[in-house]
C-alpha cells in the first residue's frame with residue numbers, strides 16, 4: 001500500500017507540478033474584475049506575457065482549457081468549408097482535426113507513424129500542388145504530447161514561403177510553451193495556441209491565442225460563428241487591462257507570478273533546464289534497454305519522453321503499480337498507443353532530484369512489475385546529472 005505522507009509525484013506531461021509561489025498567489029482573495037486593482041493586474045500580465053511567446057503581438061487569454069483555444073484559433077480566422085492542412089503527429093493532432101471537422105472546416109491530414117514531428121518537405125509539396133490556394137491554414141502541434149516528438153515550426157514557415165502559399169500558420173504550443181524554445185515572431189506564426197497547465201506551471205483553466213496582424217486581419221472577414229471566443233471584444237477590453245466577461249481572476253494572480261518566475265530564470269535557461277532533464281531521462285530509458293517512442297533524435301521532446309513497453313508488457317499495469325506503491329502518476333498511452341507506452345513528464349517546475357526520484361520510481365516499478373530490463377537506468381541518468389557544470 002502507498003504511504004500517503006510526503007508529496008505526490010505528478011509526472012504526467014500536464015497538468016504539471018504547481019510551484020508554491022504560484023499556489024500562494026492563487027489563494028489570495030478574489031477581487032472586482034472591473035475595479036482599478038484588477039486593471040493594474042491585467043496590464044501587468046498583458047504587458048509581459050508576449051515575452052514568453054517571443055512575440056510583440058497581442059496574446060488573448062481565455063478562461064478555458066487548451067481545447068477552447070484550439071477552437072478559438074479556427075473560428076476567429078476561417079470560414080465554413082475552408083480547407084486546413086494538418087499533420088498526423090499523434091493523438092493531439094488527431095483531436096484538433098476532429099474539432100476542425102465538427103465546426104465545419106475541411107481538414108486534410110498528412111498521415112504519419114506517431115513517431116516523428118511533422119515533415120516540412122511534405123507540407124511544402126502539398127502546398128505547391130494547391131495552386132488555387134484552397135488551403136487557408138496549416139496547423140501543426142509543436143510538441144506532440146502523446147508521442148514526445150517535436151515539429152520544427154520554423155521549418156514549416158520556410159516550407160509555406162517556399163511554396164509561395166498564403167495560408168496562415170497555426171501552432172499548438174500547449175505542452176511546449178515555456179519548456180521548449182518557441183519563437184512566434186521569428187518563425188512567422190500567425191496563431192499560437194497555448195494552455196496554462198503545462199510549461200506555464202499553473203493549474204488547468206487558462207488558455208491562449210497569440211495573434212499576428214495577419215491573423216487579426218483574417219478575423220475581420222472570417223465566416224465561422226463565434227461569440228465567446230471572438231478576439232475583437234477581448235482585444236478592445238485588454239487595451240485597458242480588462243476582459244469583456246469575468247476572467248479567471250485567481251488563475252491570473254498565478255499567471256502573473258509564473259511569468260515573473262520564467263523571466264527571472266531567463267527563457268533560455270528554462271529551455272536548457274528542460275533539455276538537460278530530457279537528456280537524462282533518455283539515458284535512463286536506454287540504460288533500461290527500453291525504446292524511446294520518438295524515432296528521430298532531431299525531434300526529441302524536452303517536455304516529456306514516451307517509452308515503449310517490451311512486447312507483451314502492459315504499460316497501464318506498470319503505471320497503476322507505480323501509483324499504488326510509490327504515489328507517482330505517469331502519463332498513459334493515448335489513442336492507438338494505449339497500454340503500449342507510458343510517458344514521463346519532465347516539464348514545468350522541476351529539478352534534478354525530482355527527476356532522480358521520478359526515474360527511481362520507474363525503475364523500481366519495472367522490477368516489481370516483472371518487466372525485463374537491461375541494466376541501470378537511474379545510474380546512467382544520475383551520472384549525467386552529476387557531471388560538473390560546464
Ligand SMILES: *Cc1c(COP(=O)(O)O)cnc(C)c1O
Nearest residue numbers: 065066067092143145174175195
Ligand atoms: C494537453 C494538450 C492539449 C489539450 O489541452 P486541454 O487543456 O486538455 O484542453 C492539446 N494539445 C496538446 C499538444 C496538449 O499537450
